C-alpha cells in the first residue's frame with residue numbers, strides 16, 4: 001500500500017461521489033444549459049451570500065480570472081511573498097494581466113492591514129498604480145495557516161479607503177472555516193471575489209468556483225472563455241463539487257487531527273529541527289542541519305510513504321480524504337523507527 005502525503009490533490013473520488021457524478025443531469029454549460037453546474041453555482045452563491053458564482057476547471061484559472069477582472073496592464077497587486085498567485089501559477093499574473101506584484105514579507109503567508117497600507121503606492125506618474133489586494137486562506141506555503149477574521153476585516157477597510165479590489169484565494173477555504181468555526185456569509189460580505197477548489201481537501205477530481213457580483217461574474221465568463229475554460233457537459237464534474245459540499249466538509253476536522261498528530265510525532269524525533277505550527281491539514285518541517293532532505297525523502301519512499309520538498313529545507317506532508325487512521329499508524333511507526 002502506497003501512502004501519499006505529497007498533496008491533497010491525489011485523492012480519488014469515493015464510490016458514492018462517483019455514483020452521484022454518473023447520475024448528474026447535464027447540458028451544454030457553454031450555453032448556460034447545464035442544470036448541475038447552475039445548481040452548484042447557485043448553491044455556493046447562496047451559501048456565501050454573494051450574487052453570483054462561476055465554475056472553473058482549476059483554481060489557477062479562477063484566480064487568474066479574478067486578477068484579470070480587477071486590474072489593467074501596468075497596475076499592481078499586493079500579496080504575501082509566498083502567495084500561490086505569485087509563486088505557483090506560472091507567472092500568470094504578468095502573462096495574463098500584465099500586472100506586477102508588491103510582495104509583503106508576512107508571517108506564514110499572512111500579513112496585517114498596516115502592512116497593506118505601507119505597500120500601497122502613492123499616486124504618481126512614475127509608479128505602478130495599486131489596484132488589488134489578494135489574500136490566501138488557508139495559506140499553502142505558509143503551512144495551512146488560517147487568518148484571523150478581524151485582520152481580514154481591517155484589510156477590507158484599507159481596501160475601501162483606497163479603492164482597491166479584495167480577492168480571497170480560498171483553495172482550502174473550508175479547512176479554514178472548519179477550524180475557525182466561522183460562517184461563509186461572514187467572508188462573503190468582505191470580499192469582491194473568492195475562489196474555492198473542490199479538487200483539494202474536498203476530494204473532487206476537478207473543479208473550482210469563483211464567487212462575486214453579477215457584474216464581476218459576467219466579466220469573468222468572458223475571460224474564462226478567452227482562457228479556454230468554457231466547457232460543455234461539465235455537470236458531471238460540478239456534481240462532484242455538490243457531493244463534496246454535502247459530505248466532505250465536516251470530516252476535514254479528521255484531516256486536521258491527523259496532521260496535528262503527525263506533527264507531535266515528528267517533534268519527538270531527534271532528526272527534526274523544527275515543525276511549523278499546524279492549524280489544518282498541512283505539516284511543514286525542517287530536518288537538523290546534518291541531514292540531507294533528499295535522502296530523508298528517499299528513505300520514506302522505500303517504506304512506500306511519499307512526501308515532498310518545498311525547497312529551502314522545508315519538507316511537507318498533507319493529510320486528506322484518502323489518508324486513513326490505519327495509514328497514520330503505519331507512518332508513525334516508520335517515523336519512529338527511521339534509521340538515518
Ligand SMILES: *Cc1c(COP(=O)(O)O)cnc(C)c1O
Nearest residue numbers: 058059060084136140169171197
Ligand atoms: C492549489 C491551489 C490553487 C489552485 O490550484 P489548481 O491546481 O490550479 O486548482 C490556488 N491557490 C492555492 C493556495 C492552492 O493551494
